[in-house]
Amino acid sequence: MDKICFSFTYTLAGEGRARFGTLTTPHGVIETPAFIFCATKASIKGVAPNMMKDEETQIILSNTYHLFLQPGADRVERAGGLHKFMGWSGPMLTDSGGFQIFSLGHGSVSSEIKGKRTTHRPKTLLKITEEGAKFRSYIDGQIHLLTPEKSIETQVKLGADLIVSFDECTPFNVDKAYTARSMRMSHRWGQRSIAEFNRLNGPETQRLYGIIQGGVYEDLREESTDFVNTHAFFGHAIGGSLGASKEQMYDVVSYTASKLDPERPIHLLGIGGVKDVFRGIEQGIDTFDCVHPTRLARHGGALVRPPHAKSKGRDHINLNNGIYRDDVTPIEADCPCYTCTHFTKSYLHHLLKAQELLAHTLITLHNVRFMNRLMAAIRSALKSGVGLKAIYNDWVNE
Amino acid sequence: MDKICFSFTYTLAGEGRARFGTLTTPHGVIETPAFIFCATKASIKGVAPNMMKDEETQIILSNTYHLFLQPGADRVERAGGLHKFMGWSGPMLTDSGGFQIFSLGHGSVSSEIKGKRTTHRPKTLLKITEEGAKFRSYIDGQIHLLTPEKSIETQVKLGADLIVSFDECTPFNVDKAYTARSMRMSHRWGQRSIAEFNRLNGPETQRLYGIIQGGVYEDLREESTDFVNTHAFFGHAIGGSLGASKEQMYDVVSYTASKLDPERPIHLLGIGGVKDVFRGIEQGIDTFDCVHPTRLARHGGALVRPPHAKSKGRDHINLNNGIYRDDVTPIEADCPCYTCTHFTKSYLHHLLKAQELLAHTLITLHNVRFMNRLMAAIRSALKSGVGLKAIYNDWVNE
Numbered sequence: 001m002d003k004i005c006f007s008f009t010y011t012l013a014g015e016g017r018a019r020f021g022t023l024t025t026p027h028g029v030i031e032t033p034a035f036i037f038c039a040t041k042a043s044i045k046g047v048a049p050n051m052m053k054d055e056e057t058q059i060i061l062s063n064t065y066h067l068f069l070q071p072g073a074d075r076v077e078r079a080g081g082l083h084k085f086m087g088w089s090g091p092m093l094t095d096s097g098g099f100q101i102f103s104l105g106h107g108s109v110s111s112e113i114k115g116k117r118t119t120h121r122p123k124t125l126l127k128i129t130e131e132g133a134k135f136r137s138y139i140d141g142q143i144h145l146l147t148p149e150k151s152i153e154t155q156v157k158l159g160a161d162l163i164v165s166f167d168e169c170t171p172f173n174v175d176k177a178y179t180a181r182s183m184r185m186s187h188r189w190g191q192r193s194i195a196e197f198n199r200l201n202g203p204e205t206q207r208l209y210g211i212i213q214g215g216v217y218e219d220l221r222e223e224s225t226d227f228v229n230t231h232a233f234f235g236h237a238i239g240g241s242l243g244a245s246k247e248q249m250y251d252v253v254s255y256t257a258s259k260l261d262p263e264r265p266i267h268l269l270g271i272g273g274v275k276d277v278f279r280g281i282e283q284g285i286d287t288f289d290c291v292h293p294t295r296l297a298r299h300g301g302a303l304v305r306p307p308h309a310k311s312k313g314r315d316h317i318n319l320n321n322g323i324y325r326d327d328v329t330p331i332e333a334d335c336p337c338y339t340c341t342h343f344t345k346s347y348l349h350h351l352l353k354a355q356e357l358l359a360h361t362l363i364t365l366h367n368v369r370f371m372n373r374l375m376a377a378i379r380s381a382l383k384s385g386v387g388l389k390a391i392y393n394d395w396v397n398e
Numbered sequence: 399m400d401k402i403c404f405s406f407t408y409t410l411a412g413e414g415r416a417r418f419g420t421l422t423t424p425h426g427v428i429e430t431p432a433f434i435f436c437a438t439k440a441s442i443k444g445v446a447p448n449m450m451k452d453e454e455t456q457i458i459l460s461n462t463y464h465l466f467l468q469p470g471a472d473r474v475e476r477a478g479g480l481h482k483f484m485g486w487s488g489p490m491l492t493d494s495g496g497f498q499i500f501s502l503g504h505g506s507v508s509s510e511i512k513g514k515r516t517t518h519r520p521k522t523l524l525k526i527t528e529e530g531a532k533f534r535s536y537i538d539g540q541i542h543l544l545t546p547e548k549s550i551e552t553q554v555k556l557g558a559d560l561i562v563s564f565d566e567c568t569p570f571n572v573d574k575a576y577t578a579r580s581m582r583m584s585h586r587w588g589q590r591s592i593a594e595f596n597r598l599n600g601p602e603t604q605r606l607y608g609i610i611q612g613g614v615y616e617d618l619r620e621e622s623t624d625f626v627n628t629h630a631f632f633g634h635a636i637g638g639s640l641g642a643s644k645e646q647m648y649d650v651v652s653y654t655a656s657k658l659d660p661e662r663p664i665h666l667l668g669i670g671g672v673k674d675v676f677r678g679i680e681q682g683i684d685t686f687d688c689v690h691p692t693r694l695a696r697h698g699g700a701l702v703r704p705p706h707a708k709s710k711g712r713d714h715i716n717l718n719n720g721i722y723r724d725d726v727t728p729i730e731a732d733c734p735c736y737t738c739t740h741f742t743k744s745y746l747h748h749l750l751k752a753q754e755l756l757a758h759t760l761i762t763l764h765n766v767r768f769m770n771r772l773m774a775a776i777r778s779a780l781k782s783g784v785g786l787k788a789i790y791n792d793w794v795n796e
Contacts, residue, residue: 042748046444046755048736071723071748079726079744087740325469328477338446342485346477350440350469357444357755 006161006207006234008265010286013382015389017257017284020382023265025091025161026205027083030058032265033281033378035272035371036093036289041066042076042086045294046360047368049087055337055369056376061093061289062086064154065100068146069137073157081159093162093289096151096193096211099239099269101125101133102169128168130185148192152208156200164237165193167211172241179215183240186213187227194232207234209267215241216248218255225259235265238285242271250279257283274303274315274374275396278388281378293371297363300352302331303370306397314397317345319363324349337369338362404559404605404632406663408684411780413787415655415682418780421663423489423559424603425481428456430663431679431776433670433769434491434687439464440474440484443692444758445766447485453735453767454774459491459687460484462552463498466544467535471555479557491560491687494549494591494609497637497667499523499531500567526566528583546590550606554598562635563591565609570639577613581638584611585625592630605632607665610658613639614650623657633663636683640669648677655681672701672713672772673794676786679776691769695761698750700729701768704795712795715743717761722747735767736760 010021010032023030037044037052039060044052052060062082067073079085083092105125126134132147151166167186170179190210197208210233214220228236238256242249253268260266265286271277272290280288293303301316308331309317317324317331330340331348339348339362351359374395381391408419408430421428435442435450437458442450450458460480465471477483481490503523524532530545549564565584568577588608595606608631612618626634636654640647651666658664663684669675670688678686691701699714706729707715715722715729728738729746737746737760749757772793779789 041752041754042745043752043754043756046759048449048756048759049740050736051446066752070752071744075724075744075748078724079742085742085745085748087745326473326476338448342447344477344483346469346473347440347483347485350473350483354439354441354464354468356439356441357758358441358446360755361444361446361759 005205008235008263010262013387014385015382015387016282017262018281018382018388019262019284019286020379021265021286023091023286025207027089027091027161028058030091030287031379032286033277033375034058034287035277035375036061036287037368037371038063038289038291038294039086039088040291041070042082044368045298045364046357047364049089051338051361051365052088052368053090055365056372057090057368058372059091059093059287060088061095062158062160063100064094064097064151064158065104065146067094067158068097068154069139069144073154077157077159081157083159091162092160094155094158094160094164095269096164096166097146097154098133098151098167098211099169101135101146102171104138105133105135130188132166132189133168148189149196152193152196153200156197156206159205161206162209162235163197163206164209165190165211165233167213167239170213170215170240172215172244176215176217176220179213179217179241180220183213183215183220183224186211187224190227190231190233209233209235209237211237211239211269212256212260213240214256216243216252221252221256222259225256229259229261233264235267236260237267237269239269246276249276250283253280253285254283257285260284272371275398277374277378278392278396281382282388293367294364297367298360300359300363302348302363303367304332305395306393308332309397312398319345319348319359320352321349331366332370335366335369335373337366339366403603406633406661408660411785412783413780413785414680415660416679416780416786417660417682417684418777419663419684421489421684423605425487425489425559426456428489428685429777430684431675431773431780432456432685433675433773434459434685435766435769436461436687436689436692437484437486438689439468440480442766443696443762444755445762447487449736449759449763450486450766451488453763454770455488455766456770457489457491457685458486459493460556460558461498462492462495462549462556463502463544465492465556466495466542466552467537471552475555475557479555481557489560490558492553492556492558492562493667494562494564495544495552496531496549496565496609497567499533499544500569502536503531503533528586530564530587531566546587547594550591550594551598554595554604557603559604560607560633561595561604562607563588563609563631565611565637568611568613568638570613570642574613574615574618577611577615577639578618581611581613581618581622584609585622588625588629588631607631607633607635609635609637609667610654611638612654614641614646616653619650619654620657623654627657627659631662633665634658635665635667637667644674647674648681651678651683652681655683658682670769673796675772675776676790676794679780680786691765692762695765696758698757698761699765700746700761701765702730703793704791706730707795710796717743717746718750719747729764730768733764733767733771735764737764
């Protein structure tokens with residue numbers, strides 16, 4: 001069905017639905033399971049593309065919402081597309097813009113869909129209709145309408161390898177009736193996304209993912225998986241509210257993933273904790289994205305494995321802590337990242353205290369490598385037959 | 399007189415006092431004339447050491463004042479010294495701390511000594527006595543006394559290859575009597591610096607520069623050059639007020655440099671405009687340092703040669719300017735820096751508008767390479783006999 005520049009193949013690892021595979025794009029092959037790092041505004045904050053490559057990054061994503069507002073898709077297209085614009089020659093994904101419109105619009109859906117309380121941001125979402133979502137630019141206050149057609153047009157201009165169907169990201173705190181109505185509208189938006197994608201792009205250089213909504217309701221998730229399975233999407237992306245607790249999230253992901261056509265790559269949107277990655281992979285997830293590793297770094301948090309973490313349940317150490325003032329060891333002694341091979345926790349602590357930009361860069365590099373090493377370890381465990389359980393305690397601190 | 403791990407050799411280029419040479423340190427050889435980049439708080443802001451190396455940087459400096467206050471010299475010493483602490487394996491210089499005490503203390507001496515008006519910062523300098531300078535930490539308000547002995551002890555602990563004698567950086571807006579008194583105290587501080595350096599360090603891994611003060615007064619500058627020439631400094635550093643105008647600065651530098659023992663390397667403190675570099679080298683200056691290239695970058699200014707600059711007298715373009723929104727050419731088409739070979743002005747403009755940290759990193763890399771290319775072009779012109787005048791208009795926009 002697809003030209004050879006795109007393909008997805010996988011092998012079940014003999015451990016539930018866990019699988020390893022390859023996702024081939026015109027900009028390179030992604031070994032799955034893989035982690036996708038967030039270059040929200042066409043930049044991994046504080047890290048140049050060559051450094052991302054050096055830390056063995058396979059794929060990054062940018063956010064359509066942000067780039068739509070600034071610098072604008074036409075400008076990126078005139079510059080030769082997003083790969084060229086931002087100097088990233090590897091595989092790339094863009095999201096549809098839906099998540100940010102609703103997240104920024106409602107205050108903070110990103111916390112809401114994870115069931116957390118949140119401080120409210122100014123509401124920029126003005127109106128949702130069958131046509132699309134009307135919102136106010138956070139940059140200049142101008143009013144924009146993002147429709148499925150506009151989202152796809154924008155993503156085609158940006159030119160990422162993998163693009164995503166436009167949806168309403170249903171918040172957590174709505175009832176089942178709202179969730180169902182919203183999901184069905186997202187399905188209609190999905191059909192319009194496919195139609196616009198086929199009209200504009202043809203299947204040469206990009207592939208479209210469908211989004212599964214349905215909140216925490218099994219019957220709605222099933223309706224939504226039926227929708228994506230029976231439409232011409234290249235891959236699946238599990239979106240929407242996954243519940244109020246980690247356990248509910250694992251249940252929703254498990255149920256949803258079990259109903260998806262396994263021949264297509266499956267992405268889990270916005271989830272990327274170390275434990276979550278293990279649980280997702282058990283359910284057959286192939287790719288993850290999350291701002292956690294890079295955002296955590298900018299606050300001084302360095303991801304570490306259990307022997308390095310100080311307390312149970314923590315996935316990181318906080319380098320702002322005075323206990324690192326004189327610690328002349330690297331974040332992780334056996335980590336091959338640029339930061340761990342050149343700098344001590346004492347130096348990183350100093351950079352944070354001195355408010356030096358380089359702190360963000362160096363800790364981000366470590367966290368990027370950490371996630372890439374995690375995914376490599378998981379792929380290796382799946383391929384060799386050692387299995388996820390055998391390596392789980394090397395990575396998860398509980 | 400010196401062990402082989404330190405040496406300075408030069409050849410006159412047949413153009414006034416202009417010369418090229420090599421300054422050998424235990425951490426490598428510096429081809430002179432050379433530019434020294436400011437890693438104020440043990441970090442080039444936003445740029446990792448490997449990227450500085452990739453842009454052909456020979457030598458960096460850190461500021462004793464900042465590191466004295468945070469993280470403290472003992473901590474750096476325990477971490478194995480500044481080279482190891484900050485991951486820079488090449489030659490390094492530290493200043494004495496004097497400049498910052500007086501600069502932060504008086505408001506902004508850095509502008510005052512260049513004869514510029516300035517907004518006043520909180521005054522932290524409490525008292526100058528024969529013993530030293532008492533000041534309040536800008537970090538925690540604690541009171542410190544920095545003396546020549548303390549400055550040298552701190553610099554020995556930091557462990558840079560080249561270190562500098564403690565002085566009072568005489569401001570511009572004082573009379574000749576103050577300038578003379580201050581200079582003579584700096585000479586006595588210079589003698590105490592030598593004594594402490596010999597006591598603590600011996601001549602194994604570091605070398606001491608003396609500072610020439612004397613403001614804009616020829617007789618005082620002559621007295622100060624006599625002082626440094628007749629004391630056991632490895633090199634000379636021209637400091638203090640250089641006047642109210644560029645022309646006066648060139649006169650003061652010219653007069654001062656003409657009186658210095660030419661067998662020692664000559665550093666010009668805090669000056670690094672492109673035109674200033676040419677004028678300094680004509681007078682026999684071997685090394686320069688200035689925050690200009692890196693600070694300019696953080697404000698969106700990219701150094702360019704005359705064909706790229708928009709108006710006469712400018713050494714840079716401002717990438718914040720909307721005219722670069724759609725400019726898909728690099729900052730300089732023939733520049734081999736990472737930024738120019740991978741990114742367009744359009745992208746850099748976008749990063750600035752989006753307040754992305756990467757903007758600072760990428761523009762800094764260009765400006766660093768620009769200064770390193772400038773110095774390489776000058777060395778080449780001096781060595782080949784082509785001469786400075788032949789290349790002046792390639793670099794200076796007037």
